[in-house]
Amino acid sequence: MATTVKVRIPGTTANCGPGFDTIGMACTIYNDLELTLSLAGPVEILVTGEGSSSLPKDDRNIVLRAVRKVLAAVNSPYQGIRLVMHNNIPLSRGLGSSAAAIVGGLVAANAATGNTLGNDIILNMATEIEGHPDNVAPALFGGIAISVANGKEVHCLHFAPVRPLSMIIAVPEFTLSTHRARSVLPANVSMKDAIFNVSRTAMLVSALCSGKYDYLTCALDDRLHQPYREPLIPGMKAVFAAASEAGALGSVISGAGPCLIAFAQDNASAIGEAMVRAFAKHAVKAKYLLLQVDTAGTQVIA
Helix, strand or coil, X not given: CEEEEEEEEEEEEECCXXXXXXXXXXXXXXXXXXXXXXXXXXEEEEEEECCCCCXXXXXXXXXXXXXXXXXXXXXXXXXXXXEEEEECCCCCCCCCHHHHHHHHHHHHHHHHCCCCCCHHHXXXXXXXXXXXXXXXXXXXXXXXXXXXXXXXXXXXXEECCCCCCEEEEEEECCCCCHHHHHHCCCCCCCHHHHHHHHHHHHHHHHHHHHCCHHHHHHHCCCCCCHHXXXXXXXXXXXXXXXXXXXXXXXXXXXXXXXCXXXXXCCCHHHHHHHHHHHHHCCCCCEEEEEECECCCCCEECC
């Protein structure tokens, strides 16, 4: 006897400028995952799309690890596991590919075993695997998610934008690992920079909740991580400037990078083209994606 579940998981952008490791948004780009569990049988992993030639197809696979975590938590008798993934989210670009893998595996396994685990437990499991909640929370719930870790427990408030908000994402060809992006960050920051980020984070959340997006122009500024990561992303300032000149409300590094994301209400295509041209002037080949905020989160689709 076997049971099959299909889920769709959104990509995410995290930090959103000043909200380092705290604020994330779900994006309208998706991975699809089909999980089949059987009482006996082998482990089989099939991958198409992004990562088809590079993702591990053994015990190192993070989706498989997430599935097994649920199976252990609910004392499931299933031994056979078949994973079929179609990935649209670029890998190691700052669009939450690992969070999508983790949340997808957890949600699919939970659905296949009777939905005995609530979303709060799934969120904590995902955070334990990922290390921080800023991507896994919006991947799970959708919308804009603000997450706080209180000891081992994660608290999350999430909401949908009150007005449409476009995300124009410049995707350079090169990758950047989260480990390397974190390695350049300082162990301590000044009180002045801390206050700077607290004030911008408060304004960012207020602007997103109220729909007063004009305030994003100053609310997206950051001093905790972006200045230190700039040398890892050639042309970053020029891309930000080009987006602004084309009409963007503001631009930030998406997650740990190297994707750069601009927020806007109009002129999305022109902004994307300007960002790609700016990257090209720094010998970086890039493309752009036009996305919106996903409000559904991870969905069981079959």
